[in-house]
Amino acid sequence: MELKMFDLKSESLSKIMGTEMMMLSSSLTNKGRMVNGFRGTTQSCSCRGTFPNHSYSGRGMSQNAICSIDEKEVLFQPYQINGTNGSSMLFRSNRLLDAYDDEYNGVIVNPEGLPSNPAAFASILRSSLSYWKQKGKKGVWLRLPITKSELVPVAVQEGFEYHHAERCYVMMTYWIPEGPCLLPSNATHQVGVGGFVINEKDEVLVVQEKYCSSSQAGLWKIPTGFILESEEIFSGAVREVKEETGVDTEFVEVMAFRHAHNVAFEKSDLFFICMLRPLSTKIAVDDHEIQAAKWMPLVEFVKQPQIQEDNMFKKIIEICIAKLGKRYCGLSVHQMPSKFDGKQSSLYFNIVDDDQDSICKSS
Numbered sequence: 122m123e124l125k126m127f128d129l130k131s132e133s134l135s136k137i138m139g140t141e142m143m144m145l146s147s148s149l150t151n152k153g154r155m156v157n158g159f160r161g162t163t164q165s166c167s168c169r170g171t172f173p174n175h176s177y178s179g180r181g182m183s184q185n186a187i188c189s190i191d192e193k194e195v196l197f198q199p200y201q202i203n204g205t206n207g208s209s210m211l212f213r214s215n216r217l218l219d220a221y222d223d224e225y226n227g228v229i230v231n232p233e234g235l236p237s238n239p240a241a242f243a244s245i246l247r248s249s250l251s252y253w254k255q256k257g258k259k260g261v262w263l264r265l266p267i268t269k270s271e272l273v274p275v276a277v278q279e280g281f282e283y284h285h286a287e288r289c290y291v292m293m294t295y296w297i298p299e300g301p302c303l304l305p306s307n308a309t310h311q312v313g314v315g316g317f318v319i320n321e322k323d324e325v326l327v328v329q330e331k332y333c334s335s336s337q338a339g340l341w342k343i344p345t346g347f348i349l350e351s352e353e354i355f356s357g358a359v360r361e362v363k364e365e366t367g368v369d370t371e372f373v374e375v376m377a378f379r380h381a382h383n384v385a386f387e388k389s390d391l392f393f394i395c396m397l398r399p400l401s402t403k404i405a406v407d408d409h410e411i412q413a414a415k416w417m418p419l420v421e422f423v424k425q426p427q428i429q430e431d432n433m434f435k436k437i438i439e440i441c442i443a444k445l446g447k448r449y450c451g452l453s454v455h456q457m458p459s460k461f462d463g464k465q466s467s468l469y470f471n472i473v474d475d476d477q478d479s480i481c482k483s484s
Contacts (some may be wrong), residue, residue, distance in 0.1 A: 218249040227260035227304075228253055232290070235269055243275045250279065254297055260304045261295040311385060313392040314354060315345040316362040317441050318370055320399050324416035328365055331412045340427045341417055345392075353467055355454050358395035366414045367405025370397035374451030375469055376440050379433065394437055396444060396451060 219234030230249075236242045253261065263281060265272050267289050281293040285307040296302035318326035327341040346361035348354065355372035362370050373396040384390035406414050419442075428434040443449035452469035459466055 216245050216248065217252055218245055220249070222258075223260075223262070225260065226258060227262065228258050229262045230264065232264045232266055232269075235265070235272065237269060239271050239275050242272050243279070246275065246279055250295070250297075259297055260302070261297065263293045263295070264290050265293060266290045308388075310389045310391050312348040312354070313345060313390065314348060314358040314361060315343045315392065315394045316358045316370065316397045317343050317376065317394060317437075318362060318368065318397045318399050319419065319441075319445065320402065320416065322416075323419045325419050325422045326362065326366055326368055326399065326404075326414070327417045327422060328406075328414040329412040331408075331410055337427065341415075341422060341425060343394075344414075353454075354393050354469075355395065355467070358393070358397060362397060365407050365411050367401075367403065367407075369400040371400055372454065373398050374444070374453050374471075376444060376449075376451045377437060394441075396441060 219231040220228045221231070223229050236245060250261070261281075262284075263276060265276065270291075273291060273293070276293050279295075281295045284292040284294045284304075286292065294302075294304050296304060316326075320326075326344065328344050329339070329341055330337070333340070344362045344365040346357070346365070348357040349360075352360075354375065359370050359372055362368055376394045376396050378394065379392040380389065381392070382389045402416070404414050404416075406412075422428070423438055428438065440449055444451060450471045450473065452471055455468050455470065456465050457468045458464070
């Protein structure tokens, strides 16, 4: 008598992948019990099989009994019925998270393949962590979109920590090896720019902000703002001046930069003062942020009490005036290729000119 327990060739993989299950014949149960007129004995052993993308293991089995290739385990259940030997296939599925390796032997989880159900995610996450530990992986990067924020507590429960957050997702990390975590920390700095724009009449383009601290009330200041993601310093300065005043400019040089700490949310701050050349003069104020804007004589600008009483402001103005008098050379921008990353990058530096009429060569 032949008892066909499981025909892998005829069974669709889509029927056997997914949540944890066992493929067992209902004709056999525990050892030595009579079921459907047959007396059967069972004994488990494991064998290797190839089933991509998923990982399988047997509950209650020893570590040596579990084997996995291509993230799948197949188990065969030998049996004996009325003196005839045979075997049935035991198939147990614990899916892995869809992920790929990074260049540092870490793992980056594909956020598009995350399950929506927290319970299913918890099971798959545990199986994935176990598998990655066996493979000797190091750091795990888990990006959870805001549409699946219910998965965050599950990840925390499994030992993940917050790394950083954006408007539409939170990035979490898990360090597998023993010892200190070697994953890079979150971004430590914010980057700002200020545009020093002066025309042929020695007038500086200045603004008064609608919202400012009491110490800056009434202060006429240069246009400032933050660099956008993937934006260059020089183009960010030009953009900020245009947005706040409506004046078109071109970048000349970086005059100086300030480095400060614990500025916002315990982050550090880099602020670049850029000299810009005006290409237009008509002012159109951005009334969302700016109270007023105007061309102000340089002498009046420097005489403002807030500038005279602040060493940082005074030094910045002195540097810009020195540049106008050809006694100071700032940093011009140069596009340079690099073999390290195969990209064009902006390198800021100056070149001293032998011509005594100009301290710097033009970029």
